[in-house]
Amino acid sequence: xxxxxxxxxxxxxxxxxxxxxxxxxxxxxxxxxxxxxxxxxxxxxxxxxxxxxxxxxxxxxxxxxxxxxxxxxxxxxxxxxxxxxxxxxxxxxxxxxxxxxxxxxxxxxxxxxxx
Amino acid sequence: xxxxxxxxxxxxxxxxxxxxxxxxxxxxxxxxxxxxxxxxxxxxxxxxxxxxxxxxxxxxxxxxxxxxxxxxxxxxxxxxxxxxxxxxxxxxxxxxxxxxxxxxxxxxxxxxxxxxx
Numbered sequence: 127x128x129x130x131x132x133x134x135x136x137x138x139x140x141x142x143x144x145x146x147x148x149x150x151x152x153x154x155x156x157x158x159x160x161x162x163x164x165x166x167x168x169x170x171x172x173x174x175x176x177x178x179x180x181x182x183x184x185x186x187x188x189x190x191x192x193x194x195x196x197x198x199x200x201x202x203x204x205x206x207x208x209x210x211x212x213x214x215x216x217x218x219x220x221x222x223x224x225x226x227x228x229x230x231x232x233x234x235x236x237x238x239x240x241x
Numbered sequence: 242x243x244x245x246x247x248x249x250x251x252x253x254x255x256x257x258x259x260x261x262x263x264x265x266x267x268x269x270x271x272x273x274x275x276x277x278x279x280x281x282x283x284x285x286x287x288x289x290x291x292x293x294x295x296x297x298x299x300x301x302x303x304x305x306x307x308x309x310x311x312x313x314x315x316x317x318x319x320x321x322x323x324x325x326x327x328x329x330x331x332x333x334x335x336x337x338x339x340x341x342x343x344x345x346x347x348x349x350x351x352x353x354x355x356x357x358x
Binding site: 167168169170172217219221231232233 | 288
């Protein structure tokens with residue numbers, strides 16, 4: 127299957143700082159990528175749809191000024207958590223679609239801890 | 242309303258036995274797709290199997306098979322000959338509409354499977 131690479135896999139940051147998470151499609155181009163958030167032992171909640179060359183589409187209840195998404199190229203989308211708070215601590219995972227069935231492939235996820 | 246319902250929060254299964262994970266879905270769109278993903282403790286989401294709403298036969302991928310009952314709107318995952326490495330959380334997900342248009346995946350709450358030796 128297609129490969130989606132996410133970096134970093136783990137990050138610890140101080141409250142008030144910003145953290146950038148990268149999502150790359152390694153062997154295909156992705157005009158659309160998706161960012162999810164997952165709390166422990168819970169399901170994935172879609173945060174936003176990242177569109178190459180245009181503004182991201184955010185799900186209801188997601189603060190777009192807090193979770194900045196940039197999709198500047200066909201192989202890279204970034205999620206920046208600005209002014210991080212401890213309640214932003216979570217698992218963030220991205221996905222992109224590829225292949226004949228246009229199925230979703232996921233990155234490895236990023237475990238963010240804000241202290 | 243929940244689009245994907247997984248009613249089993251956790252299951253134990255003996256090694257080498259089969260296990261069935263339940264998934265029911267709700268959609269009025271005639272075109273949809275159903276996915277199962279495995280999420281081990283490392284966090285990555287591993288694609289297991291896919292069933293399209295118009296597929297005539299149930300999907301199979303190695304030890305994974307999908308019991309698709311369209312009238313009942315259920316898409317249960319069967320894992321045969323369980324292995325210790327199958328211990329993970331399993332998610333059922335649905336895509337509505339044309340797969341080649343932009344679509345979102347709706348995920349169920351997940352089922353944690355623990356395989357016992």
